[in-house]
Structure formats: structure tokens, C-alpha cells
Amino acid sequence: xxxxxxxxxxxxxxxxxxxxxxxxxxxxxxxxxxxxxxxxxxxxxxxxxxxxxxxxxxxxxxxxxxxxxxxxxxxxxxxxxxxxxxxxxxxxxxxxxxxxxxxxxxxxxxxx
Numbered sequence: 001x002x003x004x005x006x007x008x009x010x011x012x013x014x015x016x017x018x019x020x021x022x023x024x025x026x027x028x029x030x031x032x033x034x035x036x037x038x039x040x041x042x043x044x045x046x047x048x049x050x051x052x053x054x055x056x057x058x059x060x061x062x063x064x065x066x067x068x069x070x071x072x073x074x075x076x077x078x079x080x081x082x083x084x085x086x087x088x089x090x091x092x093x094x095x096x097x098x099x100x101x102x103x104x105x106x107x108x109x110x111x112x
Contacts, residue, residue, distance in 0.1 A: 009061055015046055031084060033094035040043045040081050
């Protein structure tokens, strides 16, 4: 698995910061459907990476308070993306199509 937990810790902190920056971006504010769909995938990929470790191991790496802060930041990002997708029926429809395309990578690459 992960050999250098320090690098993993830096990666998690940097990935989270990138997600937060993207939530503050103009494309997010504009409700760009493609951008929001891809951002949802990125946010879920972040969750996937965190799920690869027992909660206690990640909490131990960051410390209890910092881990709680990271989880709160992650929750904020997930909620903001969900709200942005759900706000506009056209964006939601495009997001649902994007999810369908994920099942067939050839169709996905043609849609991007």
C-alpha cells in the first residue's frame, strides 16, 4: 500500500485544497455542467482515496482535531457540488448523462 505516509498526508492536504479552490472558481459559480460533473468525480475520487485506510490510521496520521477539520472541509465540498448540480435541471440532466457515460469509457471520451 502506501510506503511513505508523509507523502500521502501531503497529497491529501493538497488534493483537498485543490478541490476547495475549484469550488471557488468562476466555472463553479457559472454552473458549468461539464465542470461540475467532473468536479463531482474528483470529489468522489478523494473519498475513495481516504477510504483505502482504516479511519484510525488516517486520524492517527493527522491527529483527531485536524482529521475532524479535514472531514468537515470534505463535507462542505460535497454539499456545495451537490447543491450546484441540483440547482439547475439542465446541469442535473447533463450530470446524469455523464454518470451514464462513465459506464462506457468510449462514450465518455467522446462526450468530453
